[in-house]
Amino acid sequence: MRTIDVTDAAWGTLLALQEGLADLEGGADPVTRVYGPIAGAKGPFVIAQVGQSLDGRIATPTGDARDVSGPDGLAHLHRCRALVDAVIVGVTTVTSDDPRLSVRIVEGRSPVRVVIDCRGDLSGGEGMFHDGGAPVIVFQSATAPPRTFGQAEVIRLKEDTCGLCTGAILQALADRGLQRVLVEGGAKTIARFIEAGHVDRLHVSVSPIIIGSGPSGINFSPIEFLSEARRPLTEVYSLGSDILFDCDLRSNPVLGRQGEQVSVANPT
Ligand SMILES: NC(=O)c1ccc[n+]([C@@H]2O[C@H](COP(=O)([O-])OP(=O)(O)OC[C@H]3O[C@@H](n4cnc5c(N)ncnc54)[C@H](OP(=O)(O)O)[C@@H]3O)[C@@H](O)[C@H]2O)c1
Numbered sequence: 001m002r003t004i005d006v007t008d009a010a011w012g013t014l015l016a017l018q019e020g021l022a023d024l025e026g027g028a029d030p031v032t033r034v035y036g037p038i039a040g041a042k043g044p045f046v047i048a049q050v051g052q053s054l055d056g057r058i059a060t061p062t063g064d065a066r067d068v069s070g071p072d073g074l075a076h077l078h079r080c081r082a083l084v085d086a087v088i089v090g091v092t093t094v095t096s097d098d099p100r101l102s103v104r105i106v107e108g109r110s111p112v113r114v115v116i117d118c119r120g121d122l123s124g125g126e127g128m129f130h131d132g133g134a135p136v137i138v139f140q141s142a143t144a145p146p147r148t149f150g151q152a153e154v155i156r157l158k159e160d161t162c163g164l165c166t167g168a169i170l171q172a173l174a175d176r177g178l179q180r181v182l183v184e185g186g187a188k189t190i191a192r193f194i195e196a197g198h199v200d201r202l203h204v205s206v207s208p209i210i211i212g213s214g215p216s217g218i219n220f221s222p223i224e225f226l227s228e229a230r231r232p233l234t235e236v237y238s239l240g241s242d243i244l245f246d247c248d249l250r251s252n253p254v255l256g257r258q259g260e261q262v263s264v265a266n267p268t
Helices: 008-018 030-039 071-083 091-097 166-175 187-195
Strands: 045-053 086-090 112-116 136-141 153-157 180-185 201-207 233-238 243-248 262-264
Touching: 008 030, 008 071, 030 045, 030 071, 030 201, 030 233, 030 243, 045 071, 045 187, 071 180, 071 201, 086 091, 086 187, 091 112, 112 166, 136 166, 153 166, 180 187
Parallel strands: 045 180, 045 201, 086 112, 086 180, 112 136, 136 153, 233 262
Antiparallel strands: 201 243, 233 243
């Protein structure tokens, strides 16, 4: 399995690519394959990323999610944040973790922070409204009680049967120049974006711990048969402490035997 080893030079090239100051040279090296599509996206691009345990959990039943990913999985998450314009989370992630959603482990700028708070569950006391960090945008239903959250912009959308339409959320962000988007969690929020067909890449980073109980990383609507399961073209890399499954959700794999859509690149 090939390892993603992001040297300072490679990271500098990715940041230049993000700024439009470099071109993507279709390299086959792991760093270019994994991060190039995000940094080099010329139009709308949505990546979802999940950091999970060996048994597919993202937190304990009491909501402790801080150290699910190992140090290299965390660095990968921060790289993804640094390469996008906006990072989206659901309200439960904010009320349980009070995350900063900033870029701290790698060089790069922090993305605009976006919270989907359909019914108006935020208290306004959450750290992101007071930490002086990147701007915050809150999406709420047009029927939620009108509120302000410090300097945050509140965008009110009409609710449909699926809650707030993920396409309308992405369009509102694109209207503000935020086209590269990371959907960071939790499971319900990621599922809504994937089920609506809005996610280009899914990164699942697996850390070698077993939690044994607690929420899983993605919660789709139930299916009856495994033949209905999604089998995206997937490349597998070592991040060091964690293993990364890089799934291309735009691919339409022609399947032979189960697992043939997965490629584990060997060191050259
Ligand atoms: N390890 C990781 O990578 C990671 C990352 C982030 C979060 N987490 C963990 O995940 C857990 C939270 O996950 P979760 O799945 O319970 O919650 P979540 O996805 O953070 O938030 C779910 C809430 O957001 C609402 N929501 C999301 N998208 C919506 C939309 N398009 N329209 C309307 N409402 C929308 C949901 O509404 P409904 O109630 O109507 O569905 C629900 O109230 C926490 O324990 C957190 O620590 C882990």
